[in-house]
C-alpha cells in the first residue's frame with residue numbers, strides 16, 4: 266500500500282447506468298476452502314480476484330491443493346478430502362479475515378505443523394475465541410506474539426472426543442463460520458453452542474448454504490446451537506457459480522439513490538443468499554426507489570428527490586451499513602446506525618475512521634461504543650449560498666478545502682469505496698485508493714462509468730477574443746455558474762500592487778494568492794472585503810496579471826480556488842488553461858480566438874464604452890506582448906489543445922459564437 270497515492274474525484278452531478286458486480290468475497294473464499302476440503306474436483310466460476318481471495322488461493326496452493334486457472338475468473342480446484350498434502354508450511358494471509366479464520370480452524374484439525382501470519386492490522390484483530398473453541402476440541406495452537414491474536418503456531422494434536430464446543434458469537438461471526446466449516450474433518454458428531462448474541466447472522470446463512478452445496482446439512486437450534494453429524498463428508502458439487510458481491514452493490518445502489526439513478530447492479534438480486542442484499546431495503550427506508558429481479562437490483566432517488574434520515578439496527582448488514590453512513594450525508598435529518606460494535610475490529614476501527622472522515626467533509630458526527638450518529642449536509646437546511654458548499658460552512662478546516670489533505674482510508678477498502686459517494690457533495694480526494702484491491706480492484710473505474718460529473722465548458726483563448734462575453738452568455742442560457750479565471754490573476758495583481766509585493770516575488774505572490782478572500786456577486790467582485798472597481802479591467806492590471814500568471818507557484822495556489830467553482834448544475838469558465846490544466850476532464854473545450862487586429866479593435870470599443878482612455882495602436886502592441894508572454898511561458902502556456910474545438914470569431918458576431926458553443930455542448934452533454 267502506498268498512502269502517498271490519491272485519486273481526485275470531480276464533483277458529481279448524477280448517477281445512471283449499470284454495473285456487473287465482481288464475485289462475492291465471502292462466497293469466493295468459502296467456496297475455495299470447501300472445494301479444497303472435498304473429495305473430487307470443483308469448477309468455480311465468477312470467482313472474485315482480489316487481495317483477499319489471492320491470499321486464500323496462495324494459502325491453499327502452499328498446502329498442496331491443486332488450483333488451475335481456466336481463464337475468465339473460472340478455476341478448477343482438486344480437493345484433498347480434508348487431508349492437506351503439505352504437512353509443514355508457513356502461511357501469510359495479509360489482512361484477509363475470511364482466509365485467516367477458516368484456515369486456522371481447518372489446519373488445527375488436520376494434523377500438520379503450520380504458522381499463520383498476516384499484516385500488522387491482522388495481528389491486532391482478535392482470534393482468541395476461535396482458538397479457545399479449537400483447544401476445546403484438543404487442538405494444539407500457540408500464540409507467537411500476543412495472547413488472543415495472530416500470528417499462530419499450529420501443531421499436530423491428539424484431538425479430544427468432546428461432543429460439544431462453545432464459541433462466542435458476539436465478536437466476529439467468522440469464528441462460528443470457521444468452526445462449522447472445519448468440523449466435518451473430525452468425522453464424528455459435534456455440536457457448537459453459541460455464547461452471547463450472534464452478530465452478523467447473514468454471514469452464517471452464507472456458510473450454511475455453501476456447506477449444503479458441498480453436501481453437508483448442519484442441524485440447528487435457531488442461532489443457539491449447530492450440529493455437524495458423524496459421517497459428514499464434503500462432496501464436490503462439480504460446478505459452482507459465485508454470486509456478485511452484495512456489499513459491493515451497496516455503493517452503486519447508494520449512488521443511484523443520491524444521484525438520481527437509475528443505477529442497476531447485476532449479479533445479485535431476489536435470489537441472493539447474501540444478507541447484504543437487504544441493504545436495498547434499508548435504502549428504501551431512506552426514500553430510495555428500489556426494484557429487484559432475480560439477479561439484479563436497481564435504485565433511483567426518492568420521488569421527492571431527497572433522502573430521509575433513518576434510525577437502524579444494522580446487525581443484519583454490518584458491512585453495507587458503512588455505505589448508509591455516507592449516504593446519511595445527503596439525507597434530511599440525523600441518521601443513527603446501531604449495533605455496529607463489530608466495526609471496531611474490522612480492517613480498521615471503522616466507527617472511529619468513519620466519524621473522523623465524515624467530519625472532514627463537514628458532517629456532525631457522534632460516535633459511541635456500538636453506534637454512530639450522523640447529521641447530513643442538506644444545503645436547504647443550512648441555507649448554503651451558491652459558491653460555498655455545506656461542507657465549508659460547517660467545517661472551514663474541511664480537507665475538501667485543503668487539497669493537500671483528503672480522505673484517509675486506513676487500508677480499508679470499504680472506507681475508500683464509501684467515500685467515493687461524498688463526491689456528490691463536492692470534489693473529493695481519496696488517499697491510498699488502491700486499498701480497494703482487497704475486494705474490488707476496478708472499483709473506481711466502474712464507479713466513474715455510472716456517475717456523471719458536474720459538466721464544465723472550458724473556453725480558452727488569447728486576450729480580447731471574446732471569451733468572457735461568450736462564456737457569460739452560454740452560462741446564462743444553460744443556467745450554469747460562470748468563472749472568469751482571468752479575474753483571479755487580475756485580482757492578485759491588484760492585491761500585490763496594493764500591498765507593495767513585487768510582481769516577480771513568486772513566494773510572496775503565492776502566499777497572497779492563497780490568502781485572498783474573493784467573492785463574486787453578480788457583476789461585482791469583492792477582494793478582502795472591499796468592492797473592486799473598473800481598475801480591474803484596465804490594461805495596467807491586465808499586464809500585471811499576465812506577469813504573475815507566468816509563475817508556477819501562483820498558478821498552483823489558484824488551482825483549488827478555481828476548481829471550487831465547479832458546482833451543480835454546471836460551470837462555464839474562460840481563461841488560458843481551463844481545458845488543459847484546471848478542468849482537464851471538461852465536457853466541452855473551446856479554443857476561442859480572432860486576429861490580433863480585430864481583438865485590439867474590440868478592446869478599444871469596450872474601454873471607450875466604459876469611458877476609459879485608449880489608443881488602438883497601443884492596445885494592439887499590448888495584446889501582441891501579452892500573447893507572446895501567455896504562449897511562451899513554461900507554466901500552463903496558452904495553446905490550442907488537440908481535444909479543444911477551434912472557434913475563430915474574426916468574422917463572427919457574438920450570437921454566432923454563442924450558438925457554436927451551445928451546439929457543441931448539446932452534442933457532448935451527458
Ligand SMILES: Nc1ncnc2c1ncn2[C@@H]1O[C@H](COP(=O)(O)OP(=O)(O)O)[C@@H](O)[C@H]1O
Pocket residue numbers: 726727728729730731732733734735839867868871914917918919922
Ligand atoms: N464574435 C465575438 N465574440 C465575442 N466577443 C465579441 C465578438 N465580437 C465582438 N466582441 C466583443 O469583444 C469584446 C472583448 O470581449 P471579452 O469577452 O472581454 O474578451 P476576453 O474575455 O477574451 O478578453 C467585448 O466587448 C465583446 O462584446
Ligand SMILES: Nc1ccn([C@H]2C[C@H](O)[C@@H](COP(=O)(O)OP(=O)(O)O)O2)c(=O)n1
Pocket residue numbers: 727728729730733750751752754755807810811812814815839840841842843891895
Ligand atoms: N486561466 C488563465 C486566465 C488568465 N491568465 C492570465 C493571462 C492574462 O494575461 C491575464 C489576464 O487574463 P484575462 O482573461 O482577464 O485577460 P483578457 O480579458 O483575456 O485580456 O491572466 C492565465 O494565465 N490563465
